[in-house]
Amino acid sequence: MRINRFSLYFKIFVGLWGTIMIFAITPLLMILVSNQESRDAFYEHAKKGLEKNIVIDIRAAANSGNIPSLINQVKRAEKYLNSEIFIFDKNSKELRNKKAPLGADNIIKTMTEDKVVLIKKYSDDKNDKRLIRVIKTDEYVLISYPTGDKPASFSAIIFAKHVNAFIYIFFLSSIASLIITRYFSKPLLTLSKAVKRISEGDFSVRVAEELNRKDEIGQLGKDFDIMAAKLQHIRNTKEATLRNLSHELRSPLTRLRLSLELARAKAGDNATQALDRIELESDRLNEMIGQLLEISRIKSTExxxxxxxxxxxxxxxxxxxxxxxxxxxxxxxxxxxxxxxxxxxxxxxxxxxxxxxxxxxxxxxxxxxxxxxxxxxxxxxxxxxxxxxxxxxxxxxxxxxxxxxxxxxxxxxxxxxxxxxxxxxxxxxxxxxxxxxxxxxxxxxxxxxxxxxxxx
Missing domain, CATH: 3.30.565.10 (Histidine kinase-like ATPase, C-terminal domain)
Structure with a gap:
């Protein structure tokens, strides 16, 4: 279906949807224009939230036994958290056939049955803040080593953390905008169709019952019905008057024709032309009355x-x-x-x-x-x-x-x-x-x- 960008429906929808989306992203915009300290704090908060969500998703994929999903979640973590992750099964075999780093066997051995998470320093250097993170599930042990890659950008972290929220806001705002737009535009469309029928001569159209509203649009529908009823009454009165007048003219016209024939019989040749003219005009009048009655009869027949x-x-x-x-x-x-x-x-x-x-x-x-x-x-x-x-x-x-x-x-x-x-x-x-x-x-x-x- 082709959308008319000049239609009221389109304008209301775009206006509502745009307003909702602006309000939704306003907090993020405020962070972007704030000072560096505020942006850094928000970045760290978003990164920690992302880490938490990724851990939950990885654990869920591992417990479900869905290997492709688990690998995809691991790749996602490596992309945004600047880490290299190794996945080991119960036989200490790496699922992606990657070479295990030194010390990985010792870390796996330390993960006893009651230990599901382990966080330890990457090195003995006090200034090195990097950490090794270990997650244990029923079937796998995942070890995350920090890399020296450049940290993910501010926008990448924010997008990864809030992408689901943005998607929800997008669809919910679209649905809400469609509902609100339809609520206001549907009665206008109904009125528009009714006005078109009025313009085509159908004064029997009514809209108040179809609109079924108690607001200003509902009152407009009632006023429209009153107008249509008055127009219908005016037209019916006009047609009835024309019909009655046509019937009333038939009797004197018949008498005129009879008198004309009598006059033709008594008059001489000098009056023939004048009488012929009178007969011609009476015939035209009779034809006109007959046609008026025909129009009236057709319109009055339901x-x-x-x-x-x-x-x-x-x-x-x-x-x-x-x-x-x-x-x-x-x-x-x-x-x-x-x-x-x-x-x-x-x-x-x-x-x-x-x-x-x-x-x-x-x-x-x-x-x-x-x-x-x-x-x-x-x-x-x-x-x-x-x-x-x-x-x-x-x-x-x-x-x-x-x-x-x-x-x-x-x-x-x-x-x-x-x-x-x-x-x-x-x-x-x-x-x-x-x-x-x-x-x-x-x-x-x-x-x-x-x-x-x-x-x-």
């Missing part, structure tokens, strides 16, 4: 009646009329697919969706419209491309909104009222799909519909 069918069959129904309409306007409509794909959805609604998009493309194309069906990332992808003038980039995301028209005069000439693509988007959303508009490289516009493919 569970659509769905079935599994081939996407090709739905598009072919639309194309049968599309070919005729394209020929009538002197344009070319083509269709291609790479395979047959199945979808679980409402066939009538999807036919309406593709009909709105294809008719819209024919209306605004210059000479041709291409319809292509393919598959990408478990989605059926239906692309409808025209060779018209396209749409300015700033309008691409707006053309799916009801009554939104890029060029009002052009839409009036073609009879558009700005609801066809809005209906298409409503239908695609009801099928958990995606719809977007893309300007072609050279000319025209492509409407791309992505619908979840059915696993049949």
């Amino acid at each position: 569970n659509l009646e769905k079935e599994t069918f081939g996407i090709k069959s739905a598009i072919q129904i639309v194309l049968s009329d599309g070919y005729f309409e394209a020929n009538e306007t002197g344009k070319n409509l083509t269709y291609s697919e790479d395979a047959e794909y199945f979808i679980h959805g409402n066939q009538a609604l999807l036919i309406s969706c593709f009909e709105n998009i294809i008719r819209n493309a024919i209306k605004y194309s210059s000479s041709k419209v291409d319809v292509k069906v393919g598959c990408e990332d478990s989605f059926i992808v239906v692309s409808i491309s025209d060779d018209g003038t396209g749409v300015a980039d700033e309008h691409l995301s707006e053309i799916f909104k009801p009554f939104y028209r890029v060029q009002a005069d052009r839409d009036r000439k073609t009879g558009g009222i700005g609801l066809g693509l809005a209906i298409a988007k409503t239908i695609v959303d009801a099928h958990n799909g995606y719809i977007n508009a893309i300007n072609n490289q050279y000319e025209g516009l492509t409407i791309e519909v992505r619908l979840p493919i059915d696993s049949v």
Whole structure:
């Protein structure tokens, strides 16, 4: 998984982990910047502690009978304690076939059953502070002789003594930082996802119960739920008003059409043009009301009646009329697919969706419209491309909104009222799909519909 170094999660984690590690190494840093006397005292203390730990580890390895482990521990002691160590078994044989120094046999003989540790001076010189150390276990006798090598450095001793502590601190601080970071970032991620759903028009999302917190973040979740509920109420009220208004307009519109027919029967030829204009506008109004009711019906239907069918069959129904309409306007409509794909959805609604998009493309194309069906990332992808003038980039995301028209005069000439693509988007959303508009490289516009493919 790729880590985003600009994410809040990463920043909180690094900040917490870095703070813990700084506090952990602060005592050591204070020793390093102190005077020489303090550093020497700390060095001797660390060296004695290291010697004690090494002796314990050597004794444990010897008693376990693990020869490789014992040899590794001996090498570690020789590295840090400036000594040469000999390992003798019960037959006084050196395990690593090293030549025993003079006096080693006498030292082994002095290690009686009740004597497990022996420390003696290396020489009779009073000024020589070097010592010979002897450890006896059940199976072995280990004799450590001092060497004339340069003592291990301050940093080497400190590292060897505290390496385990550093490792523990590193892992514990990492785990603690991950837990704390997750504690604070998880609710923010939940809120972020909820905000995204709100931006996509899903006002039913709620987060307070999922957050389940009593702190400021929990209060933020409650405030978010209140906001989402108010937005949902506003949208529902708006849709209900629009739906009721559309229904109410149907009755006077019907009476208008009836009166129009009566007027046409009584009027002379001089009134024909005016009456035709009234009829045209009433037809447009009737179409608009029908489309508004269609949008409202789809949005208010929680569970659509769905079935599994081939996407090709739905598009072919639309194309049968599309070919005729394209020929009538002197344009070319083509269709291609790479395979047959199945979808679980409402066939009538999807036919309406593709009909709105294809008719819209024919209306605004210059000479041709291409319809292509393919598959990408478990989605059926239906692309409808025209060779018209396209749409300015700033309008691409707006053309799916009801009554939104890029060029009002052009839409009036073609009879558009700005609801066809809005209906298409409503239908695609009801099928958990995606719809977007893309300007072609050279000319025209492509409407791309992505619908979840059915696993049949």
